[in-house]
Amino acid sequence: xxxxxxxxxxxxxxxxxxxxxxxxxxxxxxxxxxxxxxxxxxxxxxxxxxxxxxxxxxxxxxxxxxxxxxxxxxxxxxxxxxxxxxxxxxxxxxxxxxxxxxxxxxxxxxxxxxxxxxxxxxxxxxxxxxxxxxxxxxxxxxxxxxxxxxxxxxxxxxxxxxxxxxxxxxxxxxxxxxxxxxxxxxxxxxxxxxxxxxxxxxxxxxxxxxxxxxxxxxxxxxxxxxxxxxxxxxxxxxxxxxxxxxxxxxxxxxxxxxxxxxxxxxxxxxxxxxxxxxxxxx
Amino acid sequence: xxxxxxxxxxxxxxxxxxxxxxxxxxxxxxxxxxxxxxxxxxxxxxxxxxxxxxxxxxxxxxxxxxxxxxxxxxxxxxxxxxxxxxxxxxxxxxxxxxxxxxxxxxxxxxxxxxxxxxxxxxxxxxxxxxxxxxxxxxxxxxxxxxxxxxxxxxxxxxxxxxxxxxxxxxxxxxxxxxxxxxxxxxxxxxxxxxxxxxxxxxxxxxxxxxxxxxxxxxxxxxxxxxxxxxxxxxxxxxxxxxxxxxxxxxxxxxxxxxxxxxxxxxxxxxxxxxxxxxxxxxxxxxxxxxxxxxxxxxxxxxxxxxxxxxxxxxxxxxxxxxxxxxxxxxxxxxxxxxxxxxxxxxxxxxxxxxxxxxxxxxxxxxxxxxxxxxxxxx
Ligand SMILES: Cc1ncc(C[n+]2csc(CCOP(=O)(O)OP(=O)(O)O)c2C)c(N)n1
Ligand code: SF4
Ligand SMILES: [Mg+2]
Numbered sequence: 125x126x127x128x129x130x131x132x133x134x135x136x137x138x139x140x141x142x143x144x145x146x147x148x149x150x151x152x153x154x155x156x157x158x159x160x161x162x163x164x165x166x167x168x169x170x171x172x173x174x175x176x177x178x179x180x181x182x183x184x185x186x187x188x189x190x191x192x193x194x195x196x197x198x199x200x201x202x203x204x205x206x207x208x209x210x211x212x213x214x215x216x217x218x219x220x221x222x223x224x225x226x227x228x229x230x231x232x233x234x235x236x237x238x239x240x241x242x243x244x245x246x247x248x249x250x251x252x253x254x255x256x257x258x259x260x261x262x263x264x265x266x267x268x269x270x271x272x273x274x275x276x277x278x279x280x281x282x283x284x285x286x287x288x289x290x291x292x293x294x295x296x297x298x299x300x301x302x303x304x305x306x307x308x309x310x311x312x313x314x315x316x317x318x319x320x321x322x323x324x325x326x327x328x329x330x331x332x333x334x335x336x337x338x339x340x341x342x343x344x345x346x347x348x349x350x351x352x353x354x355x356x357x358x359x360x361x362x363x364x365x366x367x368x369x370x371x372x373x374x375x376x377x378x379x380x381x382x383x384x385x386x387x388x389x390x391x392x393x394x395x396x397x398x399x400x401x402x403x404x405x406x
Numbered sequence: 407x408x409x410x411x412x413x414x415x416x417x418x419x420x421x422x423x424x425x426x427x428x429x430x431x432x433x434x435x436x437x438x439x440x441x442x443x444x445x446x447x448x449x450x451x452x453x454x455x456x457x458x459x460x461x462x463x464x465x466x467x468x469x470x471x472x473x474x475x476x477x478x479x480x481x482x483x484x485x486x487x488x489x490x491x492x493x494x495x496x497x498x499x500x501x502x503x504x505x506x507x508x509x510x511x512x513x514x515x516x517x518x519x520x521x522x523x524x525x526x527x528x529x530x531x532x533x534x535x536x537x538x539x540x541x542x543x544x545x546x547x548x549x550x551x552x553x554x555x556x557x558x559x560x561x562x563x564x565x566x567x568x569x570x571x572x573x574x575x576x577x578x579x580x581x582x583x584x585x586x587x588x589x590x591x592x593x594x595x596x597x598x599x600x601x602x603x604x605x606x607x608x609x610x611x612x613x614x615x616x617x618x619x620x621x622x623x624x625x626x627x628x629x630x631x632x633x634x635x636x637x638x639x640x641x642x643x644x645x646x647x648x649x650x651x652x653x654x655x656x657x658x659x660x661x662x663x664x665x666x667x668x669x670x671x672x673x674x675x676x677x678x679x680x681x682x683x684x685x686x687x688x689x690x691x692x693x694x695x696x697x698x699x700x701x702x703x704x705x706x707x708x709x710x711x712x713x714x715x716x717x718x719x720x721x722x723x724x725x726x727x728x729x730x731x732x733x734x735x736x737x738x739x740x741x742x743x744x745x746x747x748x749x750x751x752x753x754x755x756x757x758x759x760x761x762x763x764x765x766x767x768x769x770x771x772x773x774x775x776x777x778x779x780x781x782x783x784x
Contacts, residue, residue, distance in 0.1 A: 143633070146644060179626045181473075192633045192645070197626035199476065200635035201469060202499050208466035212473025212481070213626055215457045216431055220477070220627040241462040397457060404452040 138165035141175060143195050150189055154342075154350015156309035156335025160254050161190055163312055163333070164223065167319040178221045181210045183235060185261040186337070187227035187254040204235030207242045210249050218394040221323060222249035229259045232268040232290050243299035243328050247393040250322040250329045253292060256337035257376070264340025271376055275344045289374075292332045297369035297386045302327035304369055304386035308334040308357035311382060318384055326392045334380055409591045416554040416581045417442035417484075420510055420574065421450065422589055423558030424482050428597055429508070430456030431474035431481035433467040435489060438522040439578040440512040443484040464489035468496040472505045476634070478625040480562055484510035486578075488519065490529055490536070497571055498537035501659060503634045504613070504621065506565035506600055508558070510574045512581035515766060524766025525578030527689055527740040533573045534718050540656055542663035544670055545573040545718040547688040551585035557715065563598040564670060568662055569620050575717065577740055579690040579768065603630060613655075614641040619662035663719055671721040674713040677703065681710030683778055684732040686725070686749050688714040690768045691738040698774035707782050720748045729753035734781045736761060738769040 136142075142165065151157050168175060175196050182191035184203035191198040201209045210222040224231075231239050231253045239251070258276050259265045265278040266285045269292065273284035297304045303325045307315035315333055322329030336342060336353035347353050357380065364372070365383035372381045412422075421443045424432070432447040434440075444460070451458040457474075461467040467483045474481035485493065490511045500507050515521030516528045529536075533545045544564050546557040558574055565572040603610050603622040612632035615621045621641075624630030637645035638652045646652075663670065677699055678684060685695040692713045702709035712728050714721060725748075729735065735753055737746040738761040746760045761777055763769050 176629055176631065177627050192635065196631050197476075197624075197628070198631075198633045199473075199503075199626070200633065200637065201472075202495050202636060205465060205469040205496070205499075208461065208469040209473040211459070211466075212431070212433060212470030212475075213477045214473075215459060215470075216474035216477035216479040216481070217627055237462050238466050241466070401452055401455045405455075 138162060138169065141165040141168060141195055142193055146193055149193055151186065152339040154336065154338040154353070155186070156256065156333070156354070157187055157190060157254055159309045159312065160225070160252065160333050160335065161193060163316045163319055164225065164252065166316045167323060170316070171320055171323060173221060173323070177219065178223060179210070179213055180223045180225060181206045181213070182224065183226040183230035185227035185230050185259065187225060188230055188261070190225040204230050204233070204238065206230065207235060207238040207251065211242060211247055214247055214249055215394055215397065218398070223323070224249055224251045226253060227260065228253060228255040228257065228269040228292070229267040232292060232295070236268065240295065240299040243296055243301040243330065245393045246300055246302055246327045246390050248326050248328070250319065250331065252319065253330065253332045254335050255292060255332050256335045256341060258337060258341040260337040260340050264337070264344055276341065277344070291372065291374055292330070293369050293372040293385055296330035300390070301330045301386060302388050302390050303329035303384070305384040306332040306334065306372060307382050308361055308380060309336065310354050310358045311361065321384070321387070326395065327390060334374070407592050410589050412587045412589065413584060414551065414587050415442060415584045416548070416551045416576060417512065418446045419551045419554035419587045420484070420558045420576070421446040422587070423555035424508065424562065425450055425454060426555070426589065426592060426595055427480065427559040427562035429480045429482050429562060430454060431459070431471065431479045432457065432483065433459045433461055433470040433474070433481065434483050434485065435461055435464050435467050437486045437489045439514055439525070439581050440484045440486045440510060443510060464492040465496060468493045468507070468509065469499070471507045472496065472500055472503070475505050475507050476626045480566070482508035482510065484512065486512050486514045487516045487529055490532060494536040498539060498541070499636045500571035501537070501541045502636045504569040504623070505571065506569050507571045508561045508565055508574065509571055510558070510576070513575060513577045521766055523578070525690065525740060525768070526764060526766065527577050527744065528764065530575060530717055530741070530744040533575055540660065542660050543573060543718045544568070544570060544663065545575045545716070547575050547714055547717050548580055549689050549692045549713065550580070551583060551587050553715070554580065555587055555589065559595060563596070566598045566600045567620070568666065569600060569623060570663065573718070577689045578766070607631065611641040612643045613639060615658060615662070619658050619665065667719045668723070670716060670719060671724070672715040673721055673724045674715060675710070676713060677710035678712060678728070678731070680708055681732055682708040683734045683736065683781055684728055685709070685711040685774065686714065686728070686735055686737050686745070687711060688717060688745065689740070691740055694769050694771045695738060695774050697771035698778060701771065701775045702778045707778060709778050714745070717745055722752045725749055725752040729756035732756065734759065734784070736774070736777055736781060738763070738774055740764070740768050
């Protein structure tokens with residue numbers, strides 16, 4: 125089939141933020157990561173901020189590949205270390221807008237210590253965690269958000285996962301993050317709004333996007349194809365904006381509480397640093 | 407600031423050297439015997455509107471330093487053995503993404519927690535081989551308080567010039583000793599800054615090297631957009647599985663240091679003109695060796711010393727030359743023998759005698775003198 129002139133000029137409205145020369149990307153069909161990438165571009169577009177001042181950082185994993193598709197200054201760190209890298213950038217140049225996009229394993233297992241300390245420091249950055257309940261990139265092993273008795277490559281049937289998961293909303297909120305939200309990959313408009321708020325917020329924003337990894341987690345737990353998994357997310361979402369974060373339960377099969385749970389003001393790290401410098405100079 | 411003199415310790419001289427070199431970001435986690443560097447930075451950085459940031463661990467410290475460097479600030483971290491071990495993965499990231507940073511390791515007794523307050527030279531091979539994969543590293547080895555300053559400045563200059571992580575490897579004795587330090591007039595210091603791209607942003611290839619094998623470095627948050635990754639990448643910075651690109655990249659990362667080895671490596675020659683027995687040493691044992699050489703000369707033995715101020719890249723040529731000029735080489739190290747194996751590789755067939763001492767007390771001048779006499783009697 126030969127393309128018509130009309131088809132050739134059709135372009136995705138968000139393509140200007142994306143390295144089109146890197147397409148097709150590595151994600152499997154039905155994966156949520158592409159949806160989250162779309163949310164971020166739309167948030168940036170709506171805010172109308174200078175994209176060259178936005179720095180996207182990620183760790184390692186399927187979710188960790190996200191940074192490489194954005195057409196701005198982007199950095200792919202070692203596994204778990206996106207937050208410390210972004211912290212160094214932000215302190216060295218506080219004018220930049222730092223976005224960290226990474227997976228549940230990256231941010232809550234190997235990088236878990238950095239996550240809680242960045243929340244405690246309240247350094248201005250937006251952390252988007254794509255929670256697909258497993259280590260997708262390495263073929264689907266259990267991780268810090270895998271639910272009890274769920275099957276993965278390293279928690280096979282008939283026993284399943286003998287551990288219990290973190291609730292990332294509770295973790296970030298109790299560690300001191302000033303903006304905390306959770307959505308699933310199907311609440312695109314709401315999630316995008318929260319990402320916008322996170323970017324605008326002067327402080328650490330943590331946004332969990334519950335997503336689907338049909339290739340590994342979905343297959344092993346017989347959750348169906350990508351479409352089935354996303355349909356399920358829609359069905360079990362319970363939107364409860366403003367609910368105290370400690371009540372934001374996540375039970376994959378029955379009820380995923382979504383919404384914005386924390387939105388508070390606290391002194392931000394680089395602001396305080398600037399004030400302290402002024403104090404010393406006096 | 408005009409020239410000033412201090413009576414101070416090696417760790418503080420190192421911190422002052424970094425500040426004079428333009429370092430305005432320090433990320434660290436306290437550890438003996440490098441803590442004084444962090445403490446000094448915590449006082450001095452705010453005065454210069456720089457940042458002292460204390461992280462939750464050494465992995466975060468070094469990774470944040472890489473981040474600060476990509477935002478255009480000269481940055482460093484300082485640690486000792488246990489922290490250096492934690493940093494190793496990130497050293498590889500700095501190598502692969504060609505990030506100028508300085509890592510100070512004030513070496514203490516090991517393995518493991520070892521002897522925190524006692525010196526050793528146990529991490530020399532770690533600095534070269536500690537991260538996975540094939541790479542070259544630059545490591546400088548000061549032997550005095552003044553050199554803690556001078557070589558820290560040099561470490562920054564080399565890191566900026568070649569876009570590489572540079573180690574300052576000092577043993578605890580050098581880190582904690584107190585001597586006079588002359589901080590030169592800031593205008594007299596030669597400082598190097600990384601090359602910035604001149605091309606149009608649309609034509610910028612972030613990992614395309616110039617003739618010196620070093621690519622110009624764009625910063626985050628500028629009109630240049632790029633992807634820097636620890637994955638094997640082509641000149642655009644894009645990841646690839648290609649054998650060709652992998653070979654080309656790894657070769658270039660090695661070659662950009664090896665091709666400039668003469669410019670990078672520094673040695674001090676001491677009484678070598680007519681020497682028959684040469685000591686090869688670095689750091690504290692070199693201070694003992696200096697005395698031992700004098701004492702040997704007083705006994706009529708033609709001894710001398712080649713002191714290494716750079717251990718990586720290894721000064722192959724000066725060692726090979728030395729080996730052809732002398733009859734014996736003695737290597738005293740505060741470890742079980744690390745640089746010794748490198749010396750042996752380039753000195754063959756000249757005999758190389760190792761003096762090990764994996765302890766806080768270094769080889770004393772008398773011990774080295776006895777070894778010189780023993781070798782002389784052969
Ligand atoms: C230090 C280190 N350990 C292990 C790995 C292997 N590894 C790569 S990605 C990954 C897990 C990623 O999981 P997650 O962050 O949840 O991302 P996902 O792939 O699920 O999106 C692991 C364990 C690594 N790259 N580095
Ligand atoms: S393995 Fe899972 S997380 Fe990774 S791209 Fe495929 S579906 Fe997405
Ligand atoms: Mg995951």
